[in-house]
Amino acid sequence: MNKTIFITGASSGLGKATAKLFAAKGWTVIATLRNPEKETELSQLPNVHLLQLDICNTNQIKDVTTKAEQISSVDVLYNNAGYALGGDLEATSAEQIERQINTNFLGTILVTKAFLPYFKKRKNGIIISTSSIAAYIPEPFIAVYGATKAALEMWTASMSFELEKxxxxxxxxxxxxxxxxxxxxxxxxxxxxxxxxFNNYIGKLMSDADSVADKPEDIANVVYDAVTDDKKQLCYFAGNDAIQKYERLKKEGLESVMGDTKKLFFE
Ligand SMILES: NC(=O)c1ccc[n+]([C@@H]2O[C@H](COP(=O)([O-])OP(=O)(O)OC[C@H]3O[C@@H](n4cnc5c(N)ncnc54)[C@H](OP(=O)(O)O)[C@@H]3O)[C@@H](O)[C@H]2O)c1
Structure with missing residues (x-):
């Protein structure tokens, strides 16, 4: 039977790669973007529907949920939209912090809340959110970003009790x-x-980026697995680097891993 996935932040990167993968697998894809009029690639795919959604806009969340359900019953909600706030706290304005939390955490919660009545009525539905290894292993200069992703992890695990029922x-x-x-x-x-x-940190990060950074298409395959594997698994470490880092964290503990981060970036 044809299934439907609703994706936030589908204009680029992982969201777009996931939209293309699910479309290629024959799913109906409701790809949401802040600026759908600019999208030229997804709009060419027959089983992809584009809708406008800024996940910080609560009225738009309500409208888009209704519109999506009119297009097709949504089986999977993929909360992918997000961005990083980088830098030091002193320099960061209250508005910047608020926008980071409202996008990565509150926006994700409110989009999920909007779909729950539909999922509950059908006693069916999968909710997936894009978190980050920064939720587990602290990185310098993205403290608020890491905190929003750590919050998503705890929220997901806690929500699983009421949703499983x-x-x-x-x-x-x-x-x-x-x-x-x-x-x-x-x-x-x-x-x-x-x-x-910061310059030292970002310089080292960028020089490593090409060697360890995963292709979004490879991570989209993990999203597909998480949707289709029928497992009661809460989180999916995606890509070699995330898997290795998490294994090391479990084996050596947080202080040891953070000690290496300090050596690498600050000594
Ligand atoms: N790339 C990495 O290294 C990395 C690592 C770990 C986790 N992640 C997470 O992966 C997810 C996807 O990021 P990406 O790497 O694919 O980066 P990306 O190419 O920058 O994609 C981010 C997407 O989020 C959308 N977005 C941002 N704010 C939004 C809002 N208020 N409402 C709706 N959409 C919004 C962007 O839309 P616009 O085009 O409108 O800006 C874009 O489609 C994010 O949640 C990110 O935190 C990324």
Whole structure:
């Protein structure tokens, strides 16, 4: 039977790769974007429907949920939209922090809440959210971003109790770095006092990026597995780097892993 996935943040990177993968597998894809009029690739695919959604816009969330359900009953909600706020806290404005939390955490919760009545009525539905390895292993200069993703992890695990009772499953995808526009789309704020440390950090990060960063198409395959494997698995570490980092964290503990981060970036 034809199934339907609803995706947030489908304009680029992992969201777009996932939309294309599910469309290629014969799914109906409801791809949501802040600016659907700019999309030229997904709009060519016959089983992809484009709808406008900024996940910080609560009225739009309500409308788009109704519109999506009119197109087709949604089987899977994929909460993928997100971005990073980088820099030091002193330089970061309250508005920047609010926007980061409202997008990565609150927006994800409110989109999920909007779909729950439909899923509950059908006693069926899968909710997947894109988290990050930064939810498990602290990274310098993205403290609020890491906190939003850690919040998503705990929210997902806690929600699983109430949702299981009504036939809905909830999971996270946990990538490490990916070859997307993510860094370019980051919001940044710096005080001069932290600039040298940041430059050192970002320089090393960028020089490693190509060697460890996963292709979004490979991570989209993990999303597909998480949707179709019928497992009661809460989180899916996605890509070699995320898997290795999490294994090391379990084996050696947080202080040891953070000690290496300090050596790499600050000594
Ligand atoms: N790339 C990495 O290294 C990495 C690592 C771990 C986790 N992640 C996570 O992976 C997810 C996808 O990121 P990506 O790497 O594919 O980066 P990306 O290419 O920058 O994609 C991010 C997507 O989120 C959308 N978005 C941002 N704010 C939004 C809002 N308020 N409402 C609706 N959509 C919004 C963007 O839309 P616009 O085009 O409108 O801006 C874009 O479609 C994010 O949740 C990110 O946190 C990324």
């Amino acid at each position: 009504v036939g809905i499953s909830i999971k996270t995808i946990v990538p490490s770095s990916m070859q997307t526009s993510f860094l370019g789309n980051a919001d940044m704020a710096f005080e001069p006092d932290y600039q040298a440390d």
